[in-house]
Each structure stands twice: as C-alpha cells, then as structure tokens.
Amino acid sequence: MLNFVESVQEAVSGIKDGSTVMIGGFGNAGQPFELIDALLDCGATDLTVVNNNAGQGDQGLALLIKEGRVKKMICSFPRQSDSWHFDAKYKAGEIELELVPQGNLAERIRAAGAGIGGFFTPTGYGTMLAEGKETRIIDGRGQVFETPIHADVALIKALKADGKGNLVYRKTARNFGPIMAAAARHSIVQVSEIVPVGALDPENVVTPGIYVNTVVRVPAAAGSTTGTEEKVA
C-alpha cells in the first residue's frame, strides 16, 4: 500500500519500540535527516539501526544514539573523527555493535529484499569477522556464509517520486536507498519533489514504486547544494 503524507511526523508515526530500522545515506549524501529527526521526536526506542556508519557530529543518527534509543548498530564503519556519541555508548557497554564489511552489508540487505536465504562470499574469509560462520571452498576460493538483513522500516531520501511511488535519486546520494527500500517491510521515503504519474521516464526509474510505502515531500533546504534540477527524467 502506497500513501502520501503531509509531514515527516506522520510518516514515522507507525514505528514501534524494538523495531529494526534501516537508514539510507553514506556520509551526508542521501541521509534522510528530517525523517531521522522525526524518529527522534516520536519517542520509539530499543531500536536496531542498520546504516553504513554510526552517526556523525551532533545530528541525525548520532542524536538517536546519544539519547539511548538505539540498542544495536549494524554497520561497516562506526569509528570516525566525529562519532563521539557512538564511541561513548560503545565504551560504556550501552550499545551492541555488529560490524559487517561494507559490501557484505549491502549484499545482505539486497538478499533480504530479493528473498535470498543467504550467500557465500570471499569477503572476510580468514579474518576475525568470519569467526563462527560457515565456510566452504568454492571454485578454489574460501568463502563465508552470510545471511540476509531484514528490517521493519527503512528511512530513505530520494530526489523525486511520482504518484506511483517510483523513485529517482541524485548522484552518489543513491547509495543504500534502492536496496533498503526493497529489504524493509515498510519503506518511508522523503523526496524533494513529487511529480504526477507519467512525469518520470520509465527507463530512468531506479526504485519501482512496488518497494515504496510512504512518501513525504521535504523541500531541499535553502542554500543547499542539493539541487532539484535533473539532466534526465
């Protein structure tokens, strides 16, 4: 079911305590900041969050972690120069970390959306991140069994949605958006612009609307370099 809502508060209002929440973005590109802020305000807690990182500075995911709302992070790169809120919680033993190589993270998310029960990958073979996991030699290479990562909800930022929920993204802000939209049982997307059905060239749709449940328009901030102009679509 696809619905269009008027506010980010309404968009996240169904997120329950204990949910697994995927959050798109790599660095600031593609981070759904307004949806994350709304999640912070709505009070849902005891969350498992899937993101490439574990929050930066004093905004977005970092604040969710600071407020003690995240019990577990599944990510590839938690430690950064400005990841002080995660660092403090981790050192205090107040947050669980599942560290996943970035390509395995992406493929595990993709597998969930594609209904795959798991896969063997050479990434991580022979390292401490493969300890305790099933391994096989396939085509002469050591490979590690990895399982899908499912989620209750995904929070995603795209450039435009049409009336069918079809999405286009912008440059490297695409990153985890398409695979998270498919992997989550309910995907919530903030876009800069909503266009009528038929306004997107079907050849250029990146995420088909079948993967999209809730859409909310969040205009690009004034002075932002994230333009809404587009060469195609």
Next chain:
Amino acid sequence: MGVMESSIKTSEAPLSRDDLARLVARDIAPGSFVNLGIGQPTLVSNYLTEDQDITLHTENGMLGMGPEARGEEIDEDLINAGKIPVTELPGASYFHHADSFAMMRGGHLDICVLGAFQVSVTGDLANWHTGAPGAIPAVGGAMDLATGAKDVFVMMTLLTREGASKIVESCTYPLTGVGCVTRVYTDKAVFLTGPGGITVRETFGCTLEELQELVPVPLKAAAAA
C-alpha cells in the same frame, strides 16, 4: 651500473610520497578500472595522465570520478568514499551500493590501491584494525576491496615510526584478506607478493643487501620482466 648487488637500485634516494604515487600511476595499464583507497593511495590520481584513460571507481556508487570539487563545484550529493566532495567526468555512471560492491567482488575492477599496517610474504593484508584493547573496530569496504580487485597494490612506508618492517613473515594485526596483495610500493623498494613468496622488483636509496637488513624475511630480486 652493472654491479650485481645494486642492479635493481633505480633511485639514489628513498622515494617521497609523491614520487611513489607517480610510480604507481605509471604502472597502471591504460584503460584500467581502478579504485584508490582513502589516504596515501588518493595521491595516485594526481599523476594519472589523460592518455592512460583510467576510470576511477568509488565504492559509494560511481564510475568516472573526477578530481576533488572546489568552490562552486561542491555538491553534497557527489562525494567519494572518504566523504570528500568530488566531480564527475563525462561518461560517468551512478549505481547503488550492492551493484558497486558486486562489480568489485565480481572481479571487474582491474586494480585497487590500499594502505596497510602489514603485508605478509604470501600477500596477506592487515589494514583495518590494530586489535588494541578498547579500540572500536571499523572495517568499511577494506575487506571487499582486498578480495575483489584483480590486482591489489599496497602503498606504505616500509618501516613503522618505531623502525619495524611492515613486510612480515605473517601478520600480527587482524587480517583484512588472505593472499590478496600482489604488489607493495614502499619508499625503499617495490615488492611482488603471492603464493610463491616475496621478491623485490626495485630498490630506492639502498641495495638489496641493505634492504635485507631492514626486513626480517629472506629477499631475492624478482626475475626481470
């Protein structure tokens, strides 16, 4: 010249970081698809020539990455894996994260260039974690890059600040990948690694014998290419 023990010495002095980057750039075959890791490997892009027609990959979803963006070029939707604003070149393409790592893991990238803490004689790589108690582990794309590209080049200083060799018999730091490194570019020598062990392609500012005093594994000159 012509003296046996110094025949692979190609420079009178150790190489600077920029000289090393220039050498790596020169060794990349024309037309290659290349991923340059964060830090020292990024310098290599300064020395790639237009004639080489190299396509740079960044794992956050782009082929055809251009130089760092400056001034009005800066676009917060266009960054590299180090989260630095970059530019796009004509012919660039964007794709999602699973596709980006599939092209890496699928062996489609010709070369990736990475930094390292240690490399073993058989090409094991340690570059993501010191294993120190209390250190917060962060792996990013390092393990995927190490196992995915056809050739994995490492760029590093030969010695740690304490003077220990980073070329080792076997890594003491946690591994990033097993037997994945094919070449190691250091300030004092270029090493070739693999299942057959380690050889030295060339030395900078020292003879093979002088190099051997710094490195705790038996070294021999590589067969001439």
